[in-house]
Amino acid sequence: MTTAAPVRPRTEQALSARLFRSAAAPDGRGIATGDVPGWLAERAAAHRFTVERVPLDELAGWSFAPGTGNLVHRSGRFFSVEGMAVSAAEGPFAQWRQPVIHQPETGILGILAKEFDGVLHFLMQAKMEPGNPGPLQLSPTVQATFSNYSGAHRGARVKHLDHFLVPGRGRVLADSLQSEHGSWFFRKVNRNMLVETDEDVPPDEDFQWLTLGQIGALLRLDTVVNMDTRSVVACFPMAAPEAGALRPDTELLSWLTAERARRPLTARRVPLAETDGWERGAAAVARPDGRYFRVVGVAVEAGSREVTGWSQPLFEPAGPGVTAFLHRRIGGVPHLLVRAKAEPGFVNTVELAPTVQCTPENWAGVPAAHRPPFLDAVLAADPERIGYAALHSEEGGRFLNAVSRCLFVEADAVTAPDSPPPGFQWATVGQLNALTAHPHYLDVQARTLLACVNSGAVRL
């Protein structure tokens, strides 16, 4: 039986053009871009919050479980700090154990969009995260764990959440599951959503409507746009017209499939008490040599969050990271040099990462042959070839003072040839953008850099 139900085009061409128009809009209908940092400071002052370090055994609601030694919340929810045992099939380290954040719930990172005067605007929140240097940054409209929206926080309702939970209320423009740091999380997954509404949205002093171009301008500043915003902006469906690619889509995916099939890392959860090489002190779970990161605790007092105060553990990295894409025009089309990077906490073993993604301190003293390829090329780059450089922080709800220097460095064909070394491949912006519609292709650092392209913070 045939019915008269209408079918629609599978993809909407106009959407991409609307997003590019917003990226090209330096001003919006609301706050001026230059006033955003002041507004964040003003909101911080209005909320009078404090973050202070506390010993791990004084974290209210948290304790080390008997037996496993895992650091858990008394509700059994939110997240826990456990151990991870890793086996590597290759590379300088064959086996290791480390603390890891286990958060099996899928959170929602949602940006609400609305058109004003023919230009898409995005509703951004001034949000406090205890680990951020700010500590207020520009966050998505909604940043909610399942515990948040199912009420385990026992706090206020998450504002605007219904736009993302009620099917058909708005128009979903993007919605995909994406990973976070596979070195620190065990299989963390978040839902990255962009939803357009035509409803009236009541004004709120902690929210501002910005164009994508304004977000891009703010991404040129240090530590203003938070990680979750960058992750979602990377998933905006912006299919730029391109003349082609060095590697057609099937070839690019086949290369990644082969990298994944090797399974360079396998990992399993183990008790935190069994992470050899790590020691539990009053202030931190850490390695005696101080490498990699420490697990520390903070107590928060704040008025602007769903609850008014809480304590929690955070991971504090040993030093700042470097996150960089080398790029080149090939056949006139900008290409980015991606790396197939294995991290033990990835659901699918390997994801596409920037050319360089590491904490240089962690590689101090490691023989040159095992140092990350292209790291020295990035660190020694001629400033004229650096089209973008800014410091951004990782998720301040889980990480303390975790900042990375994010860079785009134009390379020549000698440094970065058409046939790159094993584990690296060239991809166009359009190819990477298309992959964000699917889970677990681009890691969170690659998404940070892609957000800079999508928003016009960098032009290749």
Next chain:
Amino acid sequence: MTTAAPVRPRTEQALSARLFRSAAAPDGRGIATGDVPGWLAERAAAHRFTVERVPLDELAGWSFAPGTGNLVHRSGRFFSVEGMAVSAAEGPFAQWRQPVIHQPETGILGILAKEFDGVLHFLMQAKMEPGNPGPLQLSPTVQATFSNYSGAHRGARVKHLDHFLVPGRGRVLADSLQSEHGSWFFRKVNRNMLVETDEDVPPDEDFQWLTLGQIGALLRLDTVVNMDTRSVVACFPMAAPEAGALRPDTELLSWLTAERARRPLTARRVPLAETDGWERGAAAVARPDGRYFRVVGVAVEAGSREVTGWSQPLFEPAGPGVTAFLHRRIGGVPHLLVRAKAEPGFVNTVELAPTVQCTPENWAGVPAAHRPPFLDAVLAADPERIGYAALHSEEGGRFLNAVSRCLFVEADAVTAPDSPPPGFQWATVGQLNALTAHPHYLDVQARTLLACVNSGAVRL
């Protein structure tokens, strides 16, 4: 720096047309379609193999490990039978434990293609798998575990494998990681590949070049085309022109993302000895009530495989399965009713399954409200609405007498309305085909049915 390296189109339109031309070719340059079953029987006779059941503790090379009770091979490779503990957030069964196959290696399922007289042909193998009723079926050119190709079998080299392992030797037309049965495997992943060559391929009496149309004709017969062939054929990149879809791509993916975000099932490996409700006897690990499946053992003698004889465990299901798509034309475009199905062994929790996918015996006595939706509609379908019905077996290397009746049933808008029940959604053939380029969207049963569409075994 800009170089003169050429860029190529990201996708090749002509490829799809070439595959459709092969699907439309009822005859090829080699064996007549009608002679294929006889050829399989002839190869079976030539290889003089036998498969017999043996008690589990007489499986050469296999034993129950002390402590865990896991059934493992002395090499530590191939696969093991372990336990899985499952927690369900919904549905009639909240918690259960069961045996599960753990095979952490990624295998290769590869079909080699070559054009003869302007038509693509595919090199198919007459392959013995001990659990198949045949037991020779039409298999991909290459069906190899990592143990196969890294030599753990200590046997003969896998023929034609280099076409799939040596980058640049042929042209990769499809290459994606896909799951297998999430009820029986713990996170099994295989690489599904289609590679075109223009080299001369030496003739071999266990191989035949067939058109896709010939494979389609053979898919209309019972238990001739093996599961791995069906899985790879489903991944052939055949983008049929369609006027549109009831749910645009973003809407379809958003629905699946929401289903996955709920995490309806979580699973972890446990020792086989701790699978409460299952008992280890001489002949089988099984439940006293005989439900679901049994773990049994077979000893194989054969001359055509990489090694000449071996023993192994197999899973033997309690009864035949039913795998069916309801389909309808909506707006003139054929649509298939897919189900977002959670299985504990899936890497990404939920995959797209056929409308009905179950073993009816397992649901005997379960209250109607908890029986699989649409099962009774499929079982009672008017024969005139059944456009396709054939019996196919699951992977005979792991499953014994595991057959499913595969069906396409045309539905009306009363049985299957435009807005289907929760957990179900309409998708076009083109939408499902596009998703096979990516990992873990379509489960292996959905891929069996999609292979029937790709090859022309069924026309919607």
